Amino acid sequence: MLDILITGEYVITMTGEGLGIIENGAVGVKGNGIEVVGRAGEIKSKYRAHRVMDAPGQVIMPGLIDAHIHTGINILRGLSQDVDNWMQEGLWPFASCLQEEGMVKGSLVNIIEGVKAGTTTFCDYTSPMQAIVKNHVQVGSRARVTDVINELSPRIRELEVGELYPFDPAVGQEKLENNITLLEEWHERERGRITCTLGPQGPDMLSKELLLEVRELAERYSTSIHMHVAQGDREINQMEKRYNQRSIPFLDELGYLNEKLMAVHLTEATAAETHLLAERGASMILCSGSIAIIDGIVPPLREFLQVSSRAGLGSDQTPGNNCSNMFNEMKLTALLNKCRARDPQIMPAWQVMRLATIEGARAIGLGNEIGSLQPGKKADIIILNLNTPAFCPHIKKPFRNIVPNLVYSARGDEVDTVIIDGQVVMEGRKLLTVDEGKAIREAQEEGEILEDRCQKAGIHTPLVDMMEQDRL
Amino acid sequence: MLDILITGEYVITMTGEGLGIIENGAVGVKGNGIEVVGRAGEIKSKYRAHRVMDAPGQVIMPGLIDAHIHTGINILRGLSQDVDNWMQEGLWPFASCLQEEGMVKGSLVNIIEGVKAGTTTFCDYTSPMQAIVKNHVQVGSRARVTDVINELSPRIRELEVGELYPFDPAVGQEKLENNITLLEEWHERERGRITCTLGPQGPDMLSKELLLEVRELAERYSTSIHMHVAQGDREINQMEKRYNQRSIPFLDELGYLNEKLMAVHLTEATAAETHLLAERGASMILCSGSIAIIDGIVPPLREFLQVSSRAGLGSDQTPGNNCSNMFNEMKLTALLNKCRARDPQIMPAWQVMRLATIEGARAIGLGNEIGSLQPGKKADIIILNLNTPAFCPHIKKPFRNIVPNLVYSARGDEVDTVIIDGQVVMEGRKLLTVDEGKAIREAQEEGEILEDRCQKAGIHTPLVDMMEQDRL
Numbered sequence: 001m002l003d004i005l006i007t008g009e010y011v012i013t014m015t016g017e018g019l020g021i022i023e024n025g026a027v028g029v030k031g032n033g034i035e036v037v038g039r040a041g042e043i044k045s046k047y048r049a050h051r052v053m054d055a056p057g058q059v060i061m062p063g064l065i066d067a068h069i070h071t072g073i074n075i076l077r078g079l080s081q082d083v084d085n086w087m088q089e090g091l092w093p094f095a096s097c098l099q100e101e102g103m104v105k106g107s108l109v110n111i112i113e114g115v116k117a118g119t120t121t122f123c124d125y126t127s128p129m130q131a132i133v134k135n136h137v138q139v140g141s142r143a144r145v146t147d148v149i150n151e152l153s154p155r156i157r158e159l160e161v162g163e164l165y166p167f168d169p170a171v172g173q174e175k176l177e178n179n180i181t182l183l184e185e186w187h188e189r190e191r192g193r194i195t196c197t198l199g200p201q202g203p204d205m206l207s208k209e210l211l212l213e214v215r216e217l218a219e220r221y222s223t224s225i226h227m228h229v230a231q232g233d234r235e236i237n238q239m240e241k242r243y244n245q246r247s248i249p250f251l252d253e254l255g256y257l258n259e260k261l262m263a264v265h266l267t268e269a270t271a272a273e274t275h276l277l278a279e280r281g282a283s284m285i286l287c288s289g290s291i292a293i294i295d296g297i298v299p300p301l302r303e304f305l306q307v308s309s310r311a312g313l314g315s316d317q318t319p320g321n322n323c324s325n326m327f328n329e330m331k332l333t334a335l336l337n338k339c340r341a342r343d344p345q346i347m348p349a350w351q352v353m354r355l356a357t358i359e360g361a362r363a364i365g366l367g368n369e370i371g372s373l374q375p376g377k378k379a380d381i382i383i384l385n386l387n388t389p390a391f392c393p394h395i396k397k398p399f400r401n402i403v404p405n406l407v408y409s410a411r412g413d414e415v416d417t418v419i420i421d422g423q424v425v426m427e428g429r430k431l432l433t434v435d436e437g438k439a440i441r442e443a444q445e446e447g448e449i450l451e452d453r454c455q456k457a458g459i460h461t462p463l464v465d466m467m468e469q470d471r472l
Numbered sequence: 473m474l475d476i477l478i479t480g481e482y483v484i485t486m487t488g489e490g491l492g493i494i495e496n497g498a499v500g501v502k503g504n505g506i507e508v509v510g511r512a513g514e515i516k517s518k519y520r521a522h523r524v525m526d527a528p529g530q531v532i533m534p535g536l537i538d539a540h541i542h543t544g545i546n547i548l549r550g551l552s553q554d555v556d557n558w559m560q561e562g563l564w565p566f567a568s569c570l571q572e573e574g575m576v577k578g579s580l581v582n583i584i585e586g587v588k589a590g591t592t593t594f595c596d597y598t599s600p601m602q603a604i605v606k607n608h609v610q611v612g613s614r615a616r617v618t619d620v621i622n623e624l625s626p627r628i629r630e631l632e633v634g635e636l637y638p639f640d641p642a643v644g645q646e647k648l649e650n651n652i653t654l655l656e657e658w659h660e661r662e663r664g665r666i667t668c669t670l671g672p673q674g675p676d677m678l679s680k681e682l683l684l685e686v687r688e689l690a691e692r693y694s695t696s697i698h699m700h701v702a703q704g705d706r707e708i709n710q711m712e713k714r715y716n717q718r719s720i721p722f723l724d725e726l727g728y729l730n731e732k733l734m735a736v737h738l739t740e741a742t743a744a745e746t747h748l749l750a751e752r753g754a755s756m757i758l759c760s761g762s763i764a765i766i767d768g769i770v771p772p773l774r775e776f777l778q779v780s781s782r783a784g785l786g787s788d789q790t791p792g793n794n795c796s797n798m799f800n801e802m803k804l805t806a807l808l809n810k811c812r813a814r815d816p817q818i819m820p821a822w823q824v825m826r827l828a829t830i831e832g833a834r835a836i837g838l839g840n841e842i843g844s845l846q847p848g849k850k851a852d853i854i855i856l857n858l859n860t861p862a863f864c865p866h867i868k869k870p871f872r873n874i875v876p877n878l879v880y881s882a883r884g885d886e887v888d889t890v891i892i893d894g895q896v897v898m899e900g901r902k903l904l905t906v907d908e909g910k911a912i913r914e915a916q917e918e919g920e921i922l923e924d925r926c927q928k929a930g931i932h933t934p935l936v937d938m939m940e941q942d943r944l
Contacts, residue, residue: 016942017942018941018942018943019942019943021942077864077865077867077873077881078867078873078876078877078880078881079871079873081816081820081821081876081880082816082817082821082876083816084816084817086816106864106865109861109864110861113861113862113864116861289807292807292808292810293806293810293816293880294816295816296810296814296815296816296818297811298811318881321880322873322876322880323862323877323881325883328803328883331800332804334765335761335764335765335804335808336764336807336808336811338764338768339768339770339811339812342768342769343556343768344553344555344556344558344765344766345554345556346768348553348554348943349553349554349944350938350943350944387912388585388912389581389582389584389585389588389908389912390585390795390797392546392549392581392585392915392916393547393549393578393915393916393918393919393922394919395549395550395919395923396923397924397926398923398931398932398936398939399551399935399936399938400939400944401549401550401551401944403944404550404553404554404794404944405794408550408553408761408765408793408794408795409550409793411797411800411884411885412883413883413885436861440859440860440864443865447864447866447867448865450865450867451867451868451869451870454869454870455869460870464870466820466822467871469490470489470490470492471490471491471820471822471823472491472821472822472871472873472876
């Protein structure tokens with residue numbers, strides 16, 4: 001007896017080397033796992049189910065994986081795009097105005113945004129994660145979370161662009177302990193739906209000693225290291241000033257380049273560095289929208305894929321992306337990489353869809369659990385209603401247009417139903433686990449508190465001038 | 473007495489040099505025009521209205537302008553992305569399978585798609601336009617339409633890539649006459665909502681004599697010439713083979729470079745050619761999504777804007793874009809141009825929004841009619857509901873985040889209400905002028921007829937192989 005039996009016009013399983021599409025297919029769910037996948041007629045004749053979801057004209061596919069997101073700074077959505085030196089001049093001026101309550105309420109809305117656009121797994125990288133992780137518990141999302149470990153003195157915010165960051169070992173120890181506590185308290189909770197990783201912020205943001213300590217902890221806890229690597233000329237500049245070495249060779253010497261490392265961004269990685277990282281078994285997490293907006297750069301995905309397929313996509317952050325929508329990331333990944341290579345054949349739809357599903361799952365260390373629809377995997381499933389103008393017509397012969405339209409035409413609001421770990425989290429676009437309206441109202445209230453704190457603190461970024469020029 | 477009075481949290485007027493935002497603003501509509509724009513309190517105290525639309529927490533802004541779209545080939549949606557030599561190897565193989573009925577039914581769905589994402593004006597470039605224009609009449613969209621004029625012999629589809637196109641003057645005369653008939657029958661119909669332009673397909677696709685004839689007709693009818701210019705290396709190659717000259721100097725000699733010309737794409741235009749075209753007063757229509765997908769190229773918008781601001785955005789076509797959504801085009805225009813320049817400050821949100829509204833209006837020759845909310849202009853207005861996760865929180869101090877989020881986070885489904893020429897065409901996301909479900913069903917039926925015709929014709933494109941490899 002199945003718990004849920006879903007049938008649809010297309011089941012995109014993401015098994016095999018391509019898409020593994022079954023037309024008129026079905027997926028059977030039992031508990032939090034997938035029991036059976038196949039032709040609808042066959043499965044219907046063999047299985048009974050407590051609940052049947054018949055989805056004619058619809059698509060059933062694995063939930064999407066947002067392999068890098070900072071939900072805690074969603075309260076700053078739209079406050080630092082279109083500027084140079086994004087982190088230091090766009091984002092950091094707001095740091096002193098952030099409060100835990102606002103970060104947590106903002107995070108909840110960010111998670112809701114993602115789930116409503118088909119994201120079922122979030123690699124969430126924010127402090128204070130011990131508070132934020134409860135949002136994932138509440139929503140029902142799968143989360144692979146980490147706290148932020150750095151050793152940066154609070155004085156960092158007074159520096160000019162380009163000055164060497166001062167380290168404060170006391171800060172480092174406190175943050176490391178937060179991350180350890182997170183691991184101790186949350187790793188593999190909620191039937192394994194919540195897992196924890198270690199989060200050194202970047203090779204430039206903590207000492208070599210602390211980096212080595214983190215590496216040992218990753219062994220002890222058998223988990224991943226989720227880390228920004230070569231995330232901008234800012235980082236490379238710090239590394240060269242401090243160690244006279246670039247990020248990736250430095251991390252190689254430290255024994256960081258292996259299958260435990262989720263290397264985020266690689267914005268400034270050279271082709272050779274990218275190849276080295278891929279050869280060592282580390283994964284690449286690409287944040288196409290974010291890096292295009294905040295840096296104007298397309299990172300070396302193509303070079304990475306020449307060596308390894310363990311790459312995933314992330315929406316990063318909303319102060320400068322400004323949304324968390326994996327359909328958006330898929331489309332941008334295809335287009336930006338075509339333009340970087342000046343070749344329309346680069347990153348075709350099927351390959352991009354693999355990054356957001358099965359390859360992304362492998363890249364974050366959950367390849368055996370999620371990312372494809374096959375018996376034995378967790379039941380993280382989305383159902384899309386494609387009975388919309390933007391998907392019309394559906395064509396099947398001489399070839400299907402459904403996957404290109406999912407990558408290039410979908411907006412995310414086609415997602416009708418979201419099942420995570422066997423639980424129906426959204427149905428008919430209505431979230432069943434949390435009150436969306438209340439979450440938005442409460443985050444909006446926190447936004448207004450933030451406004452007041454910014455006013456009092458006299459925040460000034462280049463966008464203040466833009467506002468005065470009638471441009472915001 | 474106003475016909476409609478709309479109030480909202482933000483009125484983005486697009487007047488002046490920036491955004492012209494009025495907080496807690498109002499727009500009054502009388503007949504098909506805008507009567508008054510200002511602070512809500514003031515206008516409410518001075519005017520009465522037959523109908524009041526109070527839109528708390530919402531945005532009121534000019535309808536978006538899709539400055540280049542081929543709605544007639546929407547029936548081929550998703551059938552030719554990710555291939556090289558898009559036109560010849562991806563698109564043309566389907567030409568023999570197209571039927572008027574399918575083109576017209578598909579076009580209707582494409583127009584509905586655009587309107588539902590906030591597009592109120594379509595520069596629609598397709599044959600058979602005399603049939604397709606009736607879709608715009610029915611939907612209530614503003615349309616600036618043209619038929620396609622070329623002189624290409626039907627033998628063109630048998631050529632190898634790179635062979636010189638054979639011209640057939642009889643074809644040219646027939647197509648020219650179609651365009652003239654369109655002008656005679658439709659120009660300035662429906663209270664001026666429908667206007668017609670002349671549509672030479674490209675400098676490589678008709679003879680010099682016919683181009684000169686078209687130029688004279690544009691004078692006689694006081695209308696624009698809507699034309700692909702430097703749309704790919706394919707075109708430049710044809711021009712060099714036929715005339716030993718590149719497209720833009722050739723058109724300059726023919727007297728084409730002036731304020732009547734809407735030059736679409738400029739994919740292969742050099743900086744100097746782009747500057748020349750801009751200096752002569754011609755406008756640039758940029759199709760960011762389409763050209764990224766089908767060519768892997770970011771056209772020289774930045775170079776154009778160094779000389780002139782008369783640029784607009786277009787969604788082009790769905791066989792290889794694969795959607796018609798101006799929010800998508802705004803975001804892509806910003807990101808692709810930032811990456812082309814490797815500078816995150818290039819094409820900030822406010823400037824991109826101007827391209828989709830006021831500058832786009834000027835670029836298509838309707839700058840006095842549409843593109844901004846101000847008394848005397850036509851009432852083409854959209855109302856967006858921003859009470860969604862992707863817009864949370866709204867921040868106003870120390871600067872507003874609303875326009876960046878409209879450009880970088882909106883998907884198009886935030887558009888709640890669409891008013892075109894004073895008529896409420898959509899409300900609460902429901903179209904009032906056409907039956908959306910029926911339009912989709914009928915286009916889907918035509919899609920299935922197309923499938924059969926393709927099967928019978930034995931259509932082969934590179935995507936057939938991709939399908940066999942489990943990649944479609």
